[in-house]
Amino acid sequence: MASSVFFFFMVLLFLLLLPLCLSEVLIFPLTHSLSTAQFNTTHHLLKSTSARSATRLHRHRHRQVSLPLAPGSDYTLSFSLGSQTISLYMDTGSDVVWLPCHPFDCILCEGKYSPAAIPNPGPLNLSSAAPVSCKSRACSSVHSSRSSDLCAMARCPLEDIETSDCRKYSCPPFYYAYGDGSFIATLYSDSLTVPMSSPSLVLRNFTFGCAHSALGEPIGVAGFGRGVLSMPAQLATSSPDIGNYFSYCLVSHSFDTDRVRRPSPLILGRNSVAENKAKQLPTDDFAYTPMLENPKHPYFYCVGLQALSVGRRRIAAPESLRRVDRKGNGGMVVDSGTTFTMLPQEFYNSVVTEFDNRVGSVFKRAAEVEDQTGLGPCYFMDSGKLSSSRSNVPQLLLHFGGNSSVAMPTRNYFYEFSYGGDKAKAKRRVGCMMLMNGGDEAGGPAGLLGNYQQQGFEVVYDLEKRRVGFARRKCASLWDTLNRH
Numbered sequence: 001m002a003s004s005v006f007f008f009f010m011v012l013l014f015l016l017l018l019p020l021c022l023s024e025v026l027i028f029p030l031t032h033s034l035s036t037a038q039f040n041t042t043h044h045l046l047k048s049t050s051a052r053s054a055t056r057l058h059r060h061r062h063r064q065v066s067l068p069l070a071p072g073s074d075y076t077l078s079f080s081l082g083s084q085t086i087s088l089y090m091d092t093g094s095d096v097v098w099l100p101c102h103p104f105d106c107i108l109c110e111g112k113y114s115p116a117a118i119p120n121p122g123p124l125n126l127s128s129a130a131p132v133s134c135k136s137r138a139c140s141s142v143h144s145s146r147s148s149d150l151c152a153m154a155r156c157p158l159e160d161i162e163t164s165d166c167r168k169y170s171c172p173p174f175y176y177a178y179g180d181g182s183f184i185a186t187l188y189s190d191s192l193t194v195p196m197s198s199p200s201l202v203l204r205n206f207t208f209g210c211a212h213s214a215l216g217e218p219i220g221v222a223g224f225g226r227g228v229l230s231m232p233a234q235l236a237t238s239s240p241d242i243g244n245y246f247s248y249c250l251v252s253h254s255f256d257t258d259r260v261r262r263p264s265p266l267i268l269g270r271n272s273v274a275e276n277k278a279k280q281l282p283t284d285d286f287a288y289t290p291m292l293e294n295p296k297h298p299y300f301y302c303v304g305l306q307a308l309s310v311g312r313r314r315i316a317a318p319e320s321l322r323r324v325d326r327k328g329n330g331g332m333v334v335d336s337g338t339t340f341t342m343l344p345q346e347f348y349n350s351v352v353t354e355f356d357n358r359v360g361s362v363f364k365r366a367a368e369v370e371d372q373t374g375l376g377p378c379y380f381m382d383s384g385k386l387s388s389s390r391s392n393v394p395q396l397l398l399h400f401g402g403n404s405s406v407a408m409p410t411r412n413y414f415y416e417f418s419y420g421g422d423k424a425k426a427k428r429r430v431g432c433m434m435l436m437n438g439g440d441e442a443g444g445p446a447g448l449l450g451n452y453q454q455q456g457f458e459v460v461y462d463l464e465k466r467r468v469g470f471a472r473r474k475c476a477s478l479w480d481t482l483n484r485h
Contacts, residue, residue, distance in 0.1 A: 025270070026194055026201065026235070027482055029263030030075040030090055030248060074337060075250060075264055075451065077222060080193040081206070082128040088222040090248070090266065091337035092461070093448075095227025095299035096142065096176070097234075098185050098209030099220030101126055109218040126210060131170035132187035138207045139171035139187060141228050174209070183217050185209035192234075206234055224336070225299035226463065235268060245270040247460035248336070249475035250451055252411065262476040286460055286469030289400035296328020297445075301461060303468055304401035305332045305447065308347075310354040311394035318347050320446035322401070330446045334459065334468055338450040340375075342438035352377055355394065355433060362392045366430050369419055378432040381416055393431075406470045412453050 078087045086099060100106070104123035132138050134154045143150055151166035160166055171187045192206035207229055211220070222231045224246070236243020248266045292302040305321040307314050321344065324331040343351065356365075356377050363379035370376035393414050398406045416431040434452055458478065460469040 026242060026268040028077045028079070028194075028266040028268070029479070030077055030250070030266045031087075031263055074339070075248075077266055081124065081208070082126070082190045084124055086124060086220070088220045089337065090224060091221050091335075092224045092301055093333060093335040093337045094221060094223035095225035095230040095233075096209055096223045097207075097221070097229065097231055098176075098183070098211055098223075099124055100214065100218065101188075101210035101212055103212060105213045106218045107213070107215045109214070109216060124210070126188060126190070129188040129190040129210070132189055132207060133167050134169040134171050135164075135167045136171065136187075138229055142174050142187060142209070143172070176209075183211040183214035185211040194235075201235075201238055203234065203238060221337075223299075224461075225301070227299045230299070232268060239269065242269045244464045245460070245462055247458050247469075249458040249473050249478050250336075250455045251475045251479075252455040263479050264475055265479040265482055267482070286458075286471045287400070287404040287406050288462075288467045288469040289402045289404045291463075291466040291468060292324045292331045292401075294324050294328045294331065295326065300331075300445065301334045301468060302331035302445065303334060303449075305398060306401060307399040308343075308351055309395075309397040309399065309405075310351060311358060313354055314399070315347070315350050315354065317399075318344055318446070320344060321347065327443075329443050332447040332449055333445045334449045334454075334461075336451050336454070338448045339452050340434055340436045340450045341453045342436050342448045342450070344446050345437055345440040348435065348437045351435065352433070358394045359392060363431075366419070366432075369430050369432065373432060375432040375434060375436070378430055381429040381431045402467070404470075406457075408453060409456055409472075412455055 074089050074091075076087045077090050078085055080086075081099075088097070088099060100123040102123045102125045134150050134156070139150055143153075148161055148164075148166075150172060151161045151169060153172040154166070154169045156166050156169050160169075173184050173186045175184050176182060186209070187207055188210045189205045189207045192203045194201040211217075223229070224231050227233060232243045232246055234243075246266070246268045249264055251262050251264045289303045292304055294300050294302050302324050304323055305317045307316050309315070320330045321332055322330075359379055360377065363381055364383040366378040366380050369378040393410050395410070396408045396413050398408065400406065413434050414431055415434050416429060418427045419430045420427050438447055454470075456472060456475060457470045458473045458475070460471075462469065
């Protein structure tokens with residue numbers, strides 16, 4: 001899908017990190033908001049987001065390294081790096097933390113963001129940061145190469161390479177590419193500070209990528225995938241449990257308003273049973289599914305999708321969604337950096353056919369809305385035979401490996417909004433299914449589970465037991481509960 005189609009910008013809201021008085025547990029506020037200033041109508045916003053989700057899947061299939069996010073309907077977290085507080089996108093589909101640094105040149109970024117709207121405007125000034133050594137594990141990891149090659153790339157003298165005396169040379173710049181953009185960055189380290197009750201958590205040698213040039217990517221990303229440079233892995237140096245167990249609970253958002261949302265809690269570390277009881281939280285009501293190992297993309301959180309139920313009909317998923325093969329192809333990636341869930345074409349068509357058999361018998365199909373949003377099927381909800389629209393939308397259940405099933409709230413897969421409203425036509429109420437056709441290309445993940453479908457769930461990543469869990473929550477209330485003293 002052409003990448004020239006726009007991208008809408010999320011207004012970044014600065015929030016101080018609130019402390020949680022529990023040992024070895026960190027709570028971050030994930031902020032989310034939408035700005036409709038660049039788009040005339042809701043369907044333009046939906047078109048932008050659906051195209052970006054498709055681009056994201058294309059990127060996962062055709063590159064060795066997953067790179068996040070163009071500005072969009074995503075979630076950010078804030079922390080202090082050196083002397084500055086920064087906000088980055090939170091992304092489970094990548095494993096590197098990076099940000100723009102002074103001086104910064106972003107090509108083709110016009111209209112994707114407003115520098116004046118960003119807290120702490122301007123790229124980071126690395127007054128206290130130090131370059132990472134060419135011989136470091138971090139340098140080898142980001143380049144996926146041998147240390148001697150890295151020394152050659154850094155133009156070390158041959159005698160130093162032969163004697164393995166390359167530690168004094170800086171790690172060479174690295175290149176990342178994604179769906180419709182790319183950037184070049186250099187590894188630096190600096191102190192990262194997470195405010196806590198007493199004392200604040202400080203990591204002295206937090207490693208991140210500093211980008212001085214980018215194409216279409218004006219905002220940095222905190223990678224939460226499985227890798228030595230990811231945010232959880234580096235925080236694990238202060239407490240192993242923080243890196244081996246984290247969860248988030250995404251507050252629901254929509255596309256037809258322009259308002260700031262309440263924080264979504266990102267929980268790093270594990271609450272004990274006693275602490276859960278004290279906070280009046282369920283101790284273990286998660287539906288767990290095993291993580292699938294991916295030899296080509298080890299940083300992915302891959303799970304197996306066995307089937308999807310539309311109402312009472314269970315539709316078996318293809319083999320490509322159930323497992324990951326020896327080449328690293330297949331499986332479904334749980335990805336906070338993609339908005340909409342993507343399914344293989346034939347499987348998607350089966351789901352749509354069954355969905356349309358149910359909803360299309362009551363409401364008129366809105367083909368023009370489908371063309372303008374990139375979503376489908378869509379319906380005119382004011383044309384139904386019955387007054388209650390949601391009662392005619394069948395329930396969707398995701399059946400994962402490990403004999404676990406997740407029932408999705410209607411708002412997670414069927415979105416209703418006002419359409420039209422010019423002089424010739426009055427506004428109409430329409431509704432669209434929020435799953436997308438991922439095509440039938442071979443290679444890479446077979447599907448993605450996007451953040452829109454994860455809203456209203458606490459999603460837990462248990463790396464020690466190698467599983468992902470889902471539990472229904474009132475996420476805004478969970479944030480209040482976790483931070484109540």
